[in-house]
Amino acid sequence: MKKWPWIIGILVALLVVVVTTRKPDRQVATGEQIVVKVWDWGVSQQKIYEEQFAKFMEKNPDLKIEHQVIQSGQYDNLLQLAHKNNNVPDIFWQPGSLKVVELVEMGWIEPLTEYIGKNKDNFAPNSFVSGNNVIGGEIYTFPDMEPRTGVYTPLYWNKKLFKQVGLEGPPKNWTELREYARKITKAGKGKFYGFILGGKEDFCWDMNITALAGENGAPTGGLDYQQGKYDYNKPAFIEAYKILKALEQDGSIFPGFMALDDEQARAYFATDRAAMVIGGIWNIGGWKKYPNIEYAVAPIPLPDEGPRSKRGYGGGGGPWMMSSKSKNKEAVGRVIAFLTSLEFTQACVEGGLGISCMPKANEAIQDPRLRELLEIAEQRTIIRPEPLLRNMELAYVNRYESKLPPTKTSLVSVVLEAWTTKGDIVKGLRELTVEANKRFGEMIKLARKDGHKVKLEDYHFPDFNPLTDYQGTEK
Amino acid sequence: MNKQSRYYEKITHIIFTIICFAWVYPFLWMVFTSFKTEEEMFAGGLHLLPSHFNFGNFIRAWEQANFSIYFWNTVIVTVVGVLITIFLTSTSGYTLGRYNFPGKKFFIGTVMVMMFMPKGYTIIPTFELIRQLGLLDSLAGVILAQVGGVNAMGVLLFMGAFSQIPKELEEVAKLDGASYPRIFWQIMLPMVKPIIATVSIFQFMSSWNDFFTPLVFTLGKPNLRTLGVGMYSFIGEHSTDWVGMAAAASISLIPIIIVYMCLQRYFIEGIAGAVKG
Numbered sequence: 001m002k003k004w005p006w007i008i009g010i011l012v013a014l015l016v017v018v019v020t021t022r023k024p025d026r027q028v029a030t031g032e033q034i035v036v037k038v039w040d041w042g043v044s045q046q047k048i049y050e051e052q053f054a055k056f057m058e059k060n061p062d063l064k065i066e067h068q069v070i071q072s073g074q075y076d077n078l079l080q081l082a083h084k085n086n087n088v089p090d091i092f093w094q095p096g097s098l099k100v101v102e103l104v105e106m107g108w109i110e111p112l113t114e115y116i117g118k119n120k121d122n123f124a125p126n127s128f129v130s131g132n133n134v135i136g137g138e139i140y141t142f143p144d145m146e147p148r149t150g151v152y153t154p155l156y157w158n159k160k161l162f163k164q165v166g167l168e169g170p171p172k173n174w175t176e177l178r179e180y181a182r183k184i185t186k187a188g189k190g191k192f193y194g195f196i197l198g199g200k201e202d203f204c205w206d207m208n209i210t211a212l213a214g215e216n217g218a219p220t221g222g223l224d225y226q227q228g229k230y231d232y233n234k235p236a237f238i239e240a241y242k243i244l245k246a247l248e249q250d251g252s253i254f255p256g257f258m259a260l261d262d263e264q265a266r267a268y269f270a271t272d273r274a275a276m277v278i279g280g281i282w283n284i285g286g287w288k289k290y291p292n293i294e295y296a297v298a299p300i301p302l303p304d305e306g307p308r309s310k311r312g313y314g315g316g317g318g319p320w321m322m323s324s325k326s327k328n329k330e331a332v333g334r335v336i337a338f339l340t341s342l343e344f345t346q347a348c349v350e351g352g353l354g355i356s357c358m359p360k361a362n363e364a365i366q367d368p369r370l371r372e373l374l375e376i377a378e379q380r381t382i383i384r385p386e387p388l389l390r391n392m393e394l395a396y397v398n399r400y401e402s403k404l405p406p407t408k409t410s411l412v413s414v415v416l417e418a419w420t421t422k423g424d425i426v427k428g429l430r431e432l433t434v435e436a437n438k439r440f441g442e443m444i445k446l447a448r449k450d451g452h453k454v455k456l457e458d459y460h461f462p463d464f465n466p467l468t469d470y471q472g473t474e475k
Numbered sequence: 476m477n478k479q480s481r482y483y484e485k486i487t488h489i490i491f492t493i494i495c496f497a498w499v500y501p502f503l504w505m506v507f508t509s510f511k512t513e514e515e516m517f518a519g520g521l522h523l524l525p526s527h528f529n530f531g532n533f534i535r536a537w538e539q540a541n542f543s544i545y546f547w548n549t550v551i552v553t554v555v556g557v558l559i560t561i562f563l564t565s566t567s568g569y570t571l572g573r574y575n576f577p578g579k580k581f582f583i584g585t586v587m588v589m590m591f592m593p594k595g596y597t598i599i600p601t602f603e604l605i606r607q608l609g610l611l612d613s614l615a616g617v618i619l620a621q622v623g624g625v626n627a628m629g630v631l632l633f634m635g636a637f638s639q640i641p642k643e644l645e646e647v648a649k650l651d652g653a654s655y656p657r658i659f660w661q662i663m664l665p666m667v668k669p670i671i672a673t674v675s676i677f678q679f680m681s682s683w684n685d686f687f688t689p690l691v692f693t694l695g696k697p698n699l700r701t702l703g704v705g706m707y708s709f710i711g712e713h714s715t716d717w718v719g720m721a722a723a724a725s726i727s728l729i730p731i732i733i734v735y736m737c738l739q740r741y742f743i744e745g746i747a748g749a750v751k752g
Contacts (some may be wrong), residue, residue: 043708058657270517271514286714289514
């Protein structure tokens with residue numbers, strides 16, 4: 001019984017702490033205020049967005065933005081439930097499982113052309129693509145990030161470890177990559193290693209293989225526009241696998257990397273346990289938490305023979321959308337106009353949210369690493385052919401994938417099988433090519449059966465040179 | 476006790492202390508991690524103590540996970556949920572444990588099947604039901620969604636405990652003129668206190684930590700969410716605020732530890748009784 005008094009004491013103390021530190025509930029919208037609900041899953045964007053929304057509300061006192069960050073894994077389900085319950089947010093990020101054309105057909109989203117107005121001029125060319133984010137001549141969503149830096153995943157190198165070993169700069173080709181990694185690992189004597197990757201995550205394998213193969217002639221995503229079909233038989237995929245395998249055989253990859261995810265791999269890089277890592281633009285933001293890190297951004301090392309291709313990027317993209325069920329469209333439209341303004345985008349760039357698709361806003365980039373990445377991406381990427389510009393009905397083709405029997409075969413599954421069971425990578429990629437083309441053909445057939453005027457030839461661009469921007473004339 | 480047995484006792488104590496320490500090490504690591512920087516967390520490996528105690532994580536956790544708002548919602552949802560669960564499971568367990576009726580075995584079988592039913596399969600019909608009741612975006616909706624289903628383990632624990640109470644006790648009470656409800660509330664229920672404690676703790680933990688139900692049923696009113704939802708605000712698309720999450724988890728665990736300490740004796744008895752059958 002003696003313990004009761006102090007247990008009650010703790011409880012009371014806890015309640016006092018909670019009561020005294022309780023923030024007042026959010027301001028309740030008065031009768032004159034219009035509430036605009038905004039949903040996204042951007043945890044890292046939350047602070048900047050809410051600061052900007054607060055500024056916007058100061059200038060627009062008749063509006064109250066209620067911003068909710070939804071856990072990304074549940075986002076699509078919750079948005080569907082919200083529609084079922086007629087409790088839809090007015091503005092939301094595009095759900096990953098649905099394409100713009102599908103959302104338009106479902107009647108979920110509202111055209112934004114009128115609300116974006118002159119702000120359209122703020123965007124980089126190629127930001128609005130018919131069939132992608134423009135349907136029937138109307139804009140339904142708009143990109144926020146620079147597309148080239150979204151596609152190009154560079155090599156990050158740890159300057160401290162390189163200096164310690166006497167290396168002055170990053171590797172430029174695969175031979176140097178292997179040599180440098182070996183040299184660093186040897187000098188590390190078990191304390192640090194040459195290279196690291198988050199081997200637990202499929203996306204990490206995809207990122208590493210695609211980065212190494214992408215400038216060696218491998219088509220992005222496996223779809224070769226020169227041939228108009230999938231081709232994983234390209235030597236680039238096999239060679240990318242081999243260089244990674246060679247790093248492992250040299251003992252240059254951080255031990256236990258197969259149990260690490262991308263974030264843990266990044267953390268080991270940041271704490272001087274690994275000297276090189278391939279990663280996305282989000283690495284730069286993630287490393288802000290490490291004050292002692294010294295690193296730089298470099299292009300992905302090229303094959304010794306030089307580049308055979310560049311990473312291709314398309315236009316268009318999202319994520320912001322407006323609900324067709326919004327009750328006060330004029331008010332919501334004002335928020336859309338704000339989201340497409342230079343003022344909002346510049347604030348996002350200044351806040352370190354990455355590189356924007358508005359070139360003028362990028363003048364506000366403060367982190368030199370982001371500038372380096374932008375410069376590299378400008379040089380190492382090209383505009384790929386856009387089949388949607390040729391035939392907008394191709395936007396419907398992907399939805400038929402869900403109607404085919406599910407497959408577990410992918411580039412990553414083939415790579416992992418070869419990696420872990422010493423299987424034959426060449427055979428695996430050959431079979432993957434056959435299966436990918438078979439499925440692709442079936443999707444086209446199903447689309448045609450439903451009346452869509454699509455054909456395999458729509459994806460065929462024989463005049464495409466994977467080293468230069470595609471400038472086809474077809475519309 | 477002779478010298479040798481005292482010596483063996485000490486050895487046993489040391490061995491068990493080491494095992495216990497290894498057992499609670501992940502928990503201790505989490506608590507101490509809440510005082511570290513992320514850099515220190517990753518660089519330090521399994522090292523326990525921080526180089527200096529950084530309380531900033533707790534402040535960030537408190538603000539980012541909306542603890543000040545979500546804490547009270549969680550208290551209401553959990554306390555009411557525990558009371559409803561105790562009522563439902565004890566009355567069901569009493570009926571199943573003390574009385575025979577046609578279809579009893581089938582009923583028990585159905586209850587047991589519910590133990591293996593993943594929550595994901597029932598969320599859509601539950602959502603629809605709560606919507607039609609007009610309880611979406613309310614704490615009542617969250618509570619009903621959490622405890623409205625069958626708490627199979629609770630029912631079975633109560634059923635087992637009630638079935639072991641001698642019949643004579645009930646008969647004497649009847650002879651003394653006690654009504655059916657009075658027999659249940661004043662005679663039978665106090666005899667299964669350990670089970671009440673056990674079911675309370677399990678339900679408390681389940682409601683306190685629940686993420687999915689409060690998230691789904693408060694879509695239109697985020698201010699009604701609970702701590703379980705707040706904890707997810709540390710997980711981003713490409714990164715996680717590990718030390719912030721550790722701090723939030725440490726704060727969030729305090730009430731569970733207090734409840735456990737209060738009911739510890741009964742809980743151990745309840746579990747021991749359940750194992751003995």
